[in-house]
Amino acid sequence: xxxxxxxxxxxxxxxxxxxxxxxxxxxxxxxxxFFKLRYNATNDSAWMRAYFTWVKVFALSxxxxxxxxxxxxxxxxxNWPGYMEKVxxxxxxxxxxxxxxxxxxxxxxxxIMLFGFRRVSNRIHTLATVLVAGGTTLSAFWIIALNxxxxxxxxxxxxxxxxxxxxxxxxxxxxxxxxxxxxMLLASGLTVSFLIAGLSALRYxxxxxxxxxxxxxxxxxxxxxxxxxxxxFAGDQxxxxxxxxxxxxxxxxxxxxNTGPNVPLVLFALPDEAAKENRFExxxxxxxxxxxxxxxxxxxxxxxxxxxxxxxxxxxxxxxxIMVGTGLLMLAVxxxxxxxxxxxxxxxxxLAMLMVPMALSGWxxxxxxxxxxxxxxxxxxxxxxxxxxxxVGPVAGSHVALTLAIYLILYVLLLIAYLGxxxxxxxxxxxxxxxxxxPGVMNAALSQPAAGE
Amino acid sequence: MTFDWPTxxxxxxxxxxxxxxxIYVILDGFDLGIGILFAAAEDxxxxxxxxxxxxxxxxxxxxxxxxxxxxxVAFPLAHGVILTALYIPVFVLLIGLILRGVAFxxxxxxxxxxxxxxxxxxxxxxxxxSLAQGYMxxxxxxxxxxxxxxxxxxxxxxxxxAAAYAAMGAAWVIYKTEGDLQKKAVRWLRTALVLTALGxxxxxxATPFASPRIFDKWFVFPAMLYLSPLPxxxxxxxxxxxxxxxxxPRPDDRHSLTPFLTLAAIFALGFAGLAWSFYPFVVxxxxxxxxxxxxxxxxxxxxxxxxxxxxxxxxxxxYAYRVFGGKAxxxxxx
Numbered sequence: 001x002x003x004x005x006x007x008x009x010x011x012x013x014x015x016x017x018x019x020x021x022x023x024x025x026x027x028x029x030x031x032x033x034f035f036k037l038r039y040n041a042t043n044d045s046a047w048m049r050a051y052f053t054w055v056k057v058f059a060l061s062x063x064x065x066x067x068x069x070x071x072x073x074x075x076x077x078x079n080w081p082g083y084m085e086k087v088x089x090x091x092x093x094x095x096x097x098x099x100x101x102x103x104x105x106x107x108x109x110x111x112i113m114l115f116g117f118r119r120v121s122n123r124i125h126t127l128a129t130v131l132v133a134g135g136t137t138l139s140a141f142w143i144i145a146l147n148x149x150x151x152x153x154x155x156x157x158x159x160x161x162x163x164x165x166x167x168x169x170x171x172x173x174x175x176x177x178x179x180x181x182x183x184m185l186l187a188s189g190l191t192v193s194f195l196i197a198g199l200s201a202l203r204y205x206x207x208x209x210x211x212x213x214x215x216x217x218x219x220x221x222x223x224x225x226x227x228x229x230x231x232x233f234a235g236d237q238x239x240x241x242x243x244x245x246x247x248x249x250x251x252x253x254x255x256x257x258n259t260g261p262n263v264p265l266v267l268f269a270l271p272d273e274a275a276k277e278n279r280f281e282x283x284x285x286x287x288x289x290x291x292x293x294x295x296x297x298x299x300x301x302x303x304x305x306x307x308x309x310x311x312x313x314x315x316x317x318x319x320x321x322i323m324v325g326t327g328l329l330m331l332a333v334x335x336x337x338x339x340x341x342x343x344x345x346x347x348x349x350x351l352a353m354l355m356v357p358m359a360l361s362g363w364x365x366x367x368x369x370x371x372x373x374x375x376x377x378x379x380x381x382x383x384x385x386x387x388x389x390x391x392v393g394p395v396a397g398s399h400v401a402l403t404l405a406i407y408l409i410l411y412v413l414l415l416i417a418y419l420g421x422x423x424x425x426x427x428x429x430x431x432x433x434x435x436x437x438x439p440g441v442m443n444a445a446l447s448q449p450a451a452g453e
Numbered sequence: 454m455t456f457d458w459p460t461x462x463x464x465x466x467x468x469x470x471x472x473x474x475x476i477y478v479i480l481d482g483f484d485l486g487i488g489i490l491f492a493a494a495e496d497x498x499x500x501x502x503x504x505x506x507x508x509x510x511x512x513x514x515x516x517x518x519x520x521x522x523x524x525x526v527a528f529p530l531a532h533g534v535i536l537t538a539l540y541i542p543v544f545v546l547l548i549g550l551i552l553r554g555v556a557f558x559x560x561x562x563x564x565x566x567x568x569x570x571x572x573x574x575x576x577x578x579x580x581x582x583s584l585a586q587g588y589m590x591x592x593x594x595x596x597x598x599x600x601x602x603x604x605x606x607x608x609x610x611x612x613x614x615a616a617a618y619a620a621m622g623a624a625w626v627i628y629k630t631e632g633d634l635q636k637k638a639v640r641w642l643r644t645a646l647v648l649t650a651l652g653x654x655x656x657x658x659a660t661p662f663a664s665p666r667i668f669d670k671w672f673v674f675p676a677m678l679y680l681s682p683l684p685x686x687x688x689x690x691x692x693x694x695x696x697x698x699x700x701x702p703r704p705d706d707r708h709s710l711t712p713f714l715t716l717a718a719i720f721a722l723g724f725a726g727l728a729w730s731f732y733p734f735v736v737x738x739x740x741x742x743x744x745x746x747x748x749x750x751x752x753x754x755x756x757x758x759x760x761x762x763x764x765x766x767x768x769x770x771x772y773a774y775r776v777f778g779g780k781a782x783x784x785x786x787x
Contacts, residue, residue, distance in 0.1 A: 060558045060559075063554050066515075069518070070514065070517060070518055070550055071547045073522055074536060078543055078544075081533025081536070081537055084533060085530060089748045093526065093751055093758075095525065097758055099515075099519050099522045100763075106511075108769050111507075111509060112508070115507060115508045164751075165750060165751060403540075414551075424564060
């Protein structure tokens with residue numbers, strides 16, 4: 001097989017595996033802080049139990065994120081040497097700031113957050129939680145800045161065939177960056193809310209009625225119910241931003257072959273790129289014009305305006321629909337669960353059983369969304385600056401294929417192990433209920449335990 | 454050579470990258486070493502050994518990300534050349550680091566019947582990562598030569614580095630534990646030192662034959678004279694540490710950190726020797742640090758951030774080590 005497509009598959013597999021874990025840690029850090037602050041304010045040990053249950057998930061997710069993140073920092077060089085040669089002057093500083101400010105902040109204080117309960121004062125421990133949560137978010141900020149710059153580059157000039165920075169403010173806050181950052185942070189919040197709600201629902205189904213389960217369940221459900229309408233609005237704004245700056249991506253997302261007014265909103269179709277048409281199309285008349293231009297006669301860009309310069313239609317059309325569909329399902333589930341929790345103070349069994357698989361809905365939507373935007377950037381690696389095909393390295397296809405196969409096997413095994421541990425932790429917590437052991441948090445500075453304690 | 458920014462910046466970044474690599478090798482060296490020593494430890498000792506590194510390993514491994522990141526951002530051309538030439542060993546290293554990193558958490562969180570499996574994965578990951586690092590170093594020293602000679606030399610360096618990491622791990626266990634495990638670690642240290650010394654002697658003998666360029670750099674007058682303290686001092690430290698292993702542990706646990714510090718000093722000396730062998734090349738004989746460097750304005754903006762952030766990182770790293778100072782206790786990963 002062609003090294004280009006293999007390299008893309010390998011990088012795609014790695015980055016997909018990697019994004020699963022930051023998506024959890026970014027928001028879970030803040031949820032842990034919320035649990036911690038509630039405990040500080042109420043002295044109710046159920047909050048601390050919820051903290052200790054979820055800090056384990058955080059630690060595990062963080063470790064998975066670190067190891068797959070290290071892999072990525074190497075794969076820039078092994079798979080895409082042309083990338084740094086062409087835009088290294090811009091990508092370099094952004095990555096450097098990510099590593100310097102964020103990664104170290106998380107990594108150094110994670111130790112204190114995980115193991116420091118009895119070693120530092122409660123206040124320092126809370127501060128460590130703040131720094132870890134802030135670090136993960138800052139990390140996301142820099143990475144999204146770089147990714148957005150690749151989508152909508154700004155603030156640079158090409159000298160001697162290499163990109164040079166002109167205006168750093170314009171580079172960091174490039175046109176799509178604020179939208180993408182908000183969309184991703186909300187996605188992380190939703191992923192974590194549904195994960196917490198789903199695993200708490202699993203505990204509920206196993207008969208756990210402990211205070212810590214209720215607290216986690218309510219936190220998950222209510223956060224999800226609040227975030228999902230905001231996310232739908234933010235996603236719509238992001239779409240309009242894409243329409244302005246990357247119209248060919250919108251054309252592919254909507255599978256709209258010809259520019260024009262009164263474009264229907266395609267609900268289902270099998271886009272056929274060779275014939276330039278949709279098969280088995282089910283559509284709402286004027287829908288796309290209405291959504292994108294807010295009037296039925298609005299002109300929506302079509303793929304005919306971008307011959308040979310638009311992304312593949314089928315994968316984008318479908319990944320976008322999977323993301324939106326999952327989002328709508330999230331809306332229905334979180335609002336009905338919120339209704340039952342608020343009004344009836346209970347959770348109907350069928351709803352709880354639906355919430356368990358929905359624990360992973362955030363992952364599905366996030367991946368589908370990233371596929372939409374990243375495949376939607378093709379054939380460019382950096383829009384208008386560098387084509388993906390021009391950045392690939394000289395490594396033999398057989399090497400890439402071999403390593404890709406091993407990575408895939410490893411990732412699948414690790415995912416199974418990860419999910420197995422999550423379920424195991426939830427079931428263990430369900431069995432222990434409110435009698436799970438609780439490490440003491442002392443309000444004393446640097447209480448060093450005696451040797452051998 | 455004129456000292457303007459375009460000349461100085463690549464030099465500064467080469468220095469920073471060297472520092473990041475050295476810190477990584479010393480800090481993650483003891484983590485990986487403890488993983489290697491898992492093979493020789495009892496089940497109960499394993500928990501204490503992991504507790505001795507648990508709070509630190511995340512931050513330690515991050516120094517590798519910083520080192521590779523600096524290579525990536527400051528010397529993008531070199532990053533591409535080196536990593537595509539070392540494609541397979543890099544892949545092996547990453548697999549090792551992935552297995553080692555996730556095993557920390559999994560071994561404590563899985564049902565107790567499966568813990569054994571993750572202990573084995575922790576050991577395997579550490580060994581694989583150490584060997585891959587040593588192999589890459591060997592191949593890199595020979596100018597990215599992957600012929601039979603280069604591979605053989607790489608294997609030799611790989612074994613030597615794994616032994617050196619095991620010594621670091623043993624020294625860290627001496628510092629962080631007490632009682633029987635500490636005594637055991639002293640014996641591990643002695644064995645690992647012998648293996649490291651054998652390996653280093655073999656590498657030192659092989660290098661001049663394998664790389665005439667490095668030979669010419671070391672064995673000319675008067676450079677030989679300035680450089681002679683490096684090998685002599687390393688050898689003396691080695692001998693001294695070897696003798697210490699017959700007296701440790703001392704009463705009141707005095708000098709429990711000394712073996713680790715001595716080994717760190719040996720690593721730093723060896724690293725300085727390597728740096729001298731390569732300067733001014735970042736890809737041996739192909740790209741100098743100036744040819745491979747990013748544009749000065751980009752380097753300047755990274756430097757501005759680095760100057761502010763690096764002292765903070767070093768400060769809170771010390772803070773973290775202080776918080777978790779003393780002997781490893783019943784700290785668990787669950």
